[in-house]
Amino acid sequence: MKTAIHHLASRRHWIGLACAALCAVASPLAWAQDYPNKPVKLVVPYPPGGPTDIVARAVAQKLQERLGQPFVVDNRPGAGANTGAEAVARSAPDGYTLVVATTAHAINPALFTKLNYSLLKDFAPVSQLTSGPLVIVANPALPANNVAELIALAKSRNGGLNYGSSGNGQSTHLSAELFSAMAGVRMTHVPYKGSAPALTDVMAGQVDLMFDTMLSSMPHVKGGKLKALAVTSAQRSAAAPDLPTVAESGLPGYEAIAWNGLLAPAGTPKEVVARLNTELKAVLESHEIRQRFEAQGFAAAWSAPAAYGAFLQAEVDKWAKVVKASGAKLD
Structure with a gap:
């Protein structure tokens, strides 16, 4: 009798483990189907x-x-x-x-x-x-219309030219740092909490320029509130084919996306x-x-x-x- 009870308990134990294993496998699948x-x-x-x-x-x-x-x-x-x-x-x-x-x-x-x-x-x-790519955009009043002129202006002002970014360490910050290092110039970094407030200050003339995504910048360029100098990719962008790359317009070898x-x-x-x-x-x-x-x-x-x-x-x-x-x- 005890042996029969033991076998029954053992059988139930293994059936329980098997069911638990099946549920463990089935649960994520069911969850995904229901998700x-x-x-x-x-x-x-x-x-x-x-x-x-x-x-x-x-x-x-x-x-x-x-x-x-x-x-x-x-x-x-x-x-x-x-x-x-x-x-x-x-x-x-x-x-x-x-x-x-x-x-x-x-x-x-x-x-x-x-x-x-x-x-x-x-x-x-x-x-x-x-x-x-990013695009270099500037206030329309900035006396630089291409990368070569921007580099010359930055050298003449020796740190007096400032650029906005969407925050410390963002691509909009380090792409400008890479630019400065390769061009041998100094520009002052002004970080913001996002691209939108930075662009607002560039348009208002509180900041000279910004390296920003085309997604948020180009509508303002088309509206005349900003001017675009160059894109940061190795090739020109299909969204603005007339806009040169940084590399072809004054700083060979530069690229940032x-x-x-x-x-x-x-x-x-x-x-x-x-x-x-x-x-x-x-x-x-x-x-x-x-x-x-x-x-x-x-x-x-x-x-x-x-x-x-x-x-x-x-x-x-x-x-x-x-x-x-x-x-x-x-x-």
Whole structure:
């Protein structure tokens, strides 16, 4: 009798373990099929109106249409884009809190003496979103209309020329530092909390110039409130084919680009990441989004999660060298 009871208990034990194992496998799959079943928060670590915010809102709208749940943009600027990134790194890894990363997040590991998160360890890469050049824009009254004249003016003023950026350590900051180092000039850096307020001061004449994304700058150029001197990519941009590159108009060898991408907290189920990646592929390959981004100087740039992870590693390594050469450091 005892033996029979023992065998029955043992059998129930192994059946229970088998069911638990099956549930462990099935649960993420079921979760992914059901995802999302509530609003998704898309954290943008910059103020409203800037290039990252513009990209995020366009992508959020399309994801909402495809997945049937609100994708809510949550602007959390501060600390060189680290405030928003850290908040997402500490969020539940369930796919309902995501962050739109930028070139700045690849720069920050070398720039900041202490970060409370790791770009490469605390996030699960989902996909790159965009890639594109920066453009040097200036107040229309600035007495320089091309790169050669800008370099000459900067040398004559010896630090008296100032430039705005979307924040310390952003691509809009270090691309200008790279320019200054290669041109052998000194310019004074004026950091802002995002591109939008910086551009406002350039247009008002409070700041002389800025290295900014075409997405946020070119509408003001077309409106006559800013003048564009050059793009920072190796080739001219299809969005402004008459605008020369920095390299061809006075500073050979210069190149700097900006990008956006989507990250989830580390530990987010792979099935959820894969679902997001699949939907993003459809969004970024749509004619509407491609046209919308390309008209502003950005290219839609979908990538598989593993490829985006490799890209992030390469970006961290590349910008570490630029930061070291510039001598820039932030606490």
